[in-house]
Amino acid sequence: MSNNDTDLRGGTPEWDNAHALSGAYSVDALDDIERVRFEVHLRGCSECRLEVETFHETVAALSVDAVEPPASLRASVLAGIEEIRPLPPLTEQAPARTHRVSTRRPWITSAGPMLVAAALVVVALLTTVWLQPWSTEDQPPATTVTERVLDDPERAVVQQRFPDGATAKVVFSPAEGRAVILTEDMALAPEGKVYELWLQSPRGDMVPAGLMPDLSDAVFLLEGDASDARAVGITIEPDGGSAIPTSTPIALFELEA
């Protein structure tokens, strides 16, 4: 375990190390935390996504055992789906990209040499200034607080499973003093409502820690210092959130063992 954590945070570019997990991820050979950690990486790494897809195809081809299940299984499956509403398709948009500046510079060609030289200086300056933000785009992003929390070898993990099969996991990093919540298959908050997160202070007060993004599978860094928090809570609040909880928590994650 701790060795893997070291790998993920090691001195070499994070990308290389995370990339090495693509095979183990594809055959479900990562533990829970490594898996979530890798899934965070996957969101930003199209190369790994593609590799995982081809690995999934590969292992599917390995799995050629066909064992007819008893007929009763068919009946229970078809009865079971009567009670389950299929999830709506994901409609979230891909993250907005910064517009790239056109690289065409037609106005240079018709200008005299001095103008060209002057223009090139301007272009050079503009390029320096403008390209700066994008030049890092293809490089591994600097480690985020979220990643550092997930990578903390001393982290504490508290998991809750909801009756509908959804899971939520709170990861607390003593080193960072921050907590991250990870949800899987969470039903979205009802219309006009949000899930609000809270840090429970040692005195028992609930301190607002942010609103969950409206996603079934979310990774969210709680706002505020969680160092002294006794627990993390989730309540359902009116859109925009509340300053104090107006309903009882749907989940409470005790941070102290």
Place this chain on the structure above:
Amino acid sequence: MEPVPEPAGAPLVGVPAGDGSAPAVLADLLQRSARGDRAAFAELYDATAARVHGLAVRVVRDPAQAEEVAQEAFLEIWRTASRFDPARGSAVSWLLTITHRKAVDRVRSAEASTRRDTTYHHQNQTVDHDVTADAAQASLEARRVRAALGGLTDVQREAIELAYFGGYTHTEVAALLDLPVGTAKTRIRDGLIRLRDTIGVGR
């Protein structure tokens, strides 16, 4: 670096071919299921149940639990069918990915209470093997897989089998194979790359 979606293309692997289980048919059934079409889902079930159940049996071994895993997998497939994206892989691979995750969850949570060794040890499943009309195709497929596995180093093959069919984590695989901790994941990946290239997974 936003990925350019790959064109769908017919995946080259997956299904013991039969009329109902051609990749495009399965993808279509899955997409209709996402819209709540129960008849389409029943058809999908009929075309894939043996394969889904077969994987569950292989990983969890205990027949009763394997059946539960297959059921969980199919309910999950129904619930999340809208998340299937044909541009990102074949329907069969998507179904088996869900099944495998359920099976692994099962063996890992079972381990907490009982040791897996105390349950039945079906080392060699002989149950109803390939009783479908696809038997010939399936055994052809099986031979191809055996050949592909034969092209791996022993360590690669064992690591992949322990991880995929055994449900062990890469850390456990490393311990089982006496490898330094960080290396099992590398062997698994190297092996998968070689397998992928041998089997010819087209993307």
